[in-house]
Amino acid sequence: MFFMMGVTQEKKDLEYDQTMICDVCGSFGRFNVFVVYTVLTLFFLPVWKWNRHYYVETSCCCTLYELDSEVGRRIENGEKVKISESDLSMISSRGNTYKKCAHCGYQTDEDFEFCPKCGNRF
Numbered sequence: 001m002f003f004m005m006g007v008t009q010e011k012k013d014l015e016y017d018q019t020m021i022c023d024v025c026g027s028f029g030r031f032n033v034f035v036v037y038t039v040l041t042l043f044f045l046p047v048w049k050w051n052r053h054y055y056v057e058t059s060c061c062c063t064l065y066e067l068d069s070e071v072g073r074r075i076e077n078g079e080k081v082k083i084s085e086s087d088l089s090m091i092s093s094r095g096n097t098y099k100k101c102a103h104c105g106y107q108t109d110e111d112f113e114f115c116p117k118c119g120n121r122f
Contacts (some may be wrong), residue, residue, distance in 0.1 A: 004108070005042045015053075016075050016121045018083055023100060024093050029060030033067065033075055041070055056088060063093045 026088040038051040054072025055099045056065045063087040067075075085102075099122045100107045101115040114121055 004044070005040065007038060007040050009036060011040050012037075014072075014075050015078075020058070022058050022063065023085070024058070024063045025061040027060035029058050030060060032057045033072070033083075035072060035076060055091075056083065061093065064091045065089060066091055 012035050014033045014035060019028065019030045021027070022029055033054065033056050036053050036055065037049050039046045040048040045085060052069070052072070054067040054075070055067060056067050057063070058065075067083070068087040071081055071083060071087045099109075099112070101118060101120060101122060103120040104115060104118040106115050106117040108116070110122065
């Protein structure tokens with residue numbers, strides 16, 4: 001008997017449209033949302049998907065964030081959701097590497113965990 005199966009990782013772009021002003025580069029852009037998952041295929045047909053992770057990439061400086069999974073599921077189901085800063089965890093940044101304090105607005109290119117001006121966490 002001939003049996004063909006495989007396990008691969010796939011990426012799917014999600015339909016989402018939200019404009020924003022980037023915290024990293026300060027430019028106007030939009031969020032590109034996508035999901036990455038692992039899929040088991042049997043005779044080239046997807047049978048089972050697992051290990052879903054939702055990501056957001058900014059169109060201005062290509063900063064990559066991991067998106068909260070609940071918000072990602074809602075976007076994937078077609079709901080109108082507004083992404084907030086609390087839903088995002090930065091993974092990598094290719095733009096300007098300065099940090100801006102959310103509390104006092106102080107900007108620095110140093111790799112501090114806490115703001116040297118007000119003492120709050122970046």
